[in-house]
Amino acid sequence: MSPARPGTVHALHGFLGSGKTTLARQLEVECGALRFTPDEWTHALLGASPPEALYRPALQALLSLFEVQWTRAAEQGVDVILDYGFWRRADRDALRARCAQHGLPLRLYDLGAPPDxxxxxxxxxxxxxxxxRAPESVWIHEHDFHRFHALFEPLGEDEPHVTPARAVR
Structure with missing residues (x-):
């Protein structure tokens, strides 16, 4: 028996420091949702400052595992929060396609702030x-911050989204 309604997929788009995990935790409480925050898992598995050679494969494995779990939960009527960042348009397009394939409503949140x-x-x-004092976080070197920021793709005008009131622009 399928649920009366599928769970909503809450996906957070934002760069490092944009407040994704803060919003994810708030949504978790407000929506009674299941939260998927890769940084907490990678920190638990690899420590606060894992080498990139370990971090990247571990992150990809986690995201694959999470996808199976969040899709199943949402199909069973549980709201889920994807605290991933969705930096690339291709990743957001793939998420939209996955949600459409499974009949899952998607709510994309745009969190942003100036780089400084x-x-x-x-x-x-x-x-x-x-x-x-931040056991759930991963340490980021300033050089990596700037290198990663060059890879960040803002939302396109054609991408429906919500901008939370607390997001600093």
Whole structure:
């Protein structure tokens, strides 16, 4: 027997420091949703500062595992939160296609802020990671922050989304 309604897929689009996990935790409580936050898992498995040679394959394996789980949960009527960032348009297109294939409603949240604000937040978080006060986070080097920011693709005008009121632009 299928549920009366499928769960909503809440997907968070934003760069490092944009507040994705903060919003994900809030949505988790507000919606009674199941949250998928890869940073928490990679930190638990690999530590706070894993080498990229370990981090990338582990992240891809987690995302594949998560996809099976979040799809199944949403099909059973459970709202899910994908705290991934969805930096690339191709990843967002694939998510839209997967949701459409399974008849799952998708809500894409756009979180953004100027790069200096984002780096300030990441730098503050790095301090908490080094002090052992952010066990769910991964430490990000400033060089990597800027290198990764060059790969970030903003939402296109044709991509329906919600901009939370608390997002700093």
């Amino acid at each position: 604000v984002l780096w300030g937040r990441v730098s503050d978080r790095n301090g908490r990671v080094q002090a052992g």
